[in-house]
Amino acid sequence: MSAVRLGIVGCGIAMRELHYPALSELRDLFSVVGVTSRTRESAETCAALFGTESYAYDELLRRVEAVDIAVPTHLNRGLIEKALDAGVHVICEKPIAESAETGEKIVEIAERAEPVLYIAENYRHYTAYAKARELLKEIGEPEFVLYSRFQNMEKDAKYAGTGWRKEPKHIGGFLSDGGVHDVAAMRMVVGDVKRVKAFASIVRGYLGSYDTMAASLLFENGIIGNYSVSYGLYGEDLFMVSGTEGRMRIDKKAVRIEKNGGENEIRIGEEDTYKRELIDFYEVLKGKKNSLGSPEEALKDLMVIEEAVKSSECA
Template structure:
């Protein structure tokens, strides 16, 4: 069975990423669309071979033929979209970060809990990375984990097609680039090591085009007691894009290099617990990583088919935590790096 999808918000990401994934999906068929600028919806509909274009967003939720609303809106409108989904009992996935701020995000979490019969998910494909499971397996071999280093830094991209959009020039979501891209990084970090308890951070603004602070350096403590550093920013001058995640235990270490243009792999080093502990090292490649929304749609399709939502990792609760970490970092920076406890919904 193919489920019918309405794409609400037919902008760049809908065209470049979601439409190809939907066309290739074994579960879904692009069925209808809406955009507040109808001309953009008409262009999208032509590319998607869609016959139905709504004049009002609410019509997408009213349509009894629609099985899933794929809402790719500026995130300050996610709460309104979720409220419509609840009103008309419609499954929905919304773009990350979950909302513009924690107040809106908490309302989405509440609506999700109050409506367990509906799928309310967040489009956060990093939650489904193969690297998450590979890292967890590797970490299980290095004894007690004590610390980590997570860093993703790079050069500012003046050719970024999203720079011309109003939601990017004047971000309504807290942190701008820091939350928009940072939640990806935090999906990977927390997917492996669990939730973050508290943050000490400093943020700065490098580029006027970013709209707000765009680099983040922080010390964090996990709920487990593990300590580490989280660094994120792609606003610098000429430099390589560097993405690394290193986890240190009392019987070894795990190192993931997921920098662009390098073969994606993790290196497991075991040993060092005692002078007699046997040591070894091995590389584990991460092949065909899920860097498109395709895996997300597989998970959503299976959930609709079976009624079992347990495979959905990017729930509102999980996405709330990712945004709450950015919120805590921004608050910490505004207080000169003071410790801030990460909020819960």
């Protein structure tokens, strides 16, 4: 199978630090033939990084079979639509959009389009979550989820300094930018979310929007749980599912099952999920069917965060 002629769209942190290293190892699958970015400086940096030329977006679209988009979230829709209209496949960084409303439009556009739209949610590519789902019956009936993410962003943290993140047009700021990962992980393991209620707050003014949230979740299957998240406070990450016969702790590298007084650990180890999602995108382009990059799934992740943020703002 021949390498896909790929165009790079955007040259921010995600592209430089997450996609570029993965693409460097996947030259058999993707041949980067051009880049585009909003500023000349960024376009030149990016072209130099990938060892290729920079083009205006329209021109880039004429030269490629697929684009890899990693731009400020509120720009996704316009760029996705243009690519699909031009017959170009798209892999685009999560979150799918700045709001569920726009996300729904993107899903509609993708459904009508011939080319593939693949949303890059790297959490959906961790083996640990798939493994946890597979082993869930080991803890009897799953009943409760505890999920905590505390990722304190100092004022000089790289993501905190990004202009579009400091004045976010995407709902809830970091709560959706980072939060879709958490929802994706929970949905993979325990299923879809039916309802969510939350309180959101601002701990660090410099993050531009909400940075902290306490949310209660009701899943479609009747499981309930609490999701605690902060980008302004220190704490520990936890993903635990408690069932009638035991408990499961899940992280990106392992699944631990405790029951009957014993513990069983299934180690997965380190995984490059940016590489995995690009490989999966390639295989989907070659005809493989799967839902890991499905825009509908990405929209479901975003809708949970949007409902949470809105519930916090309502009386």
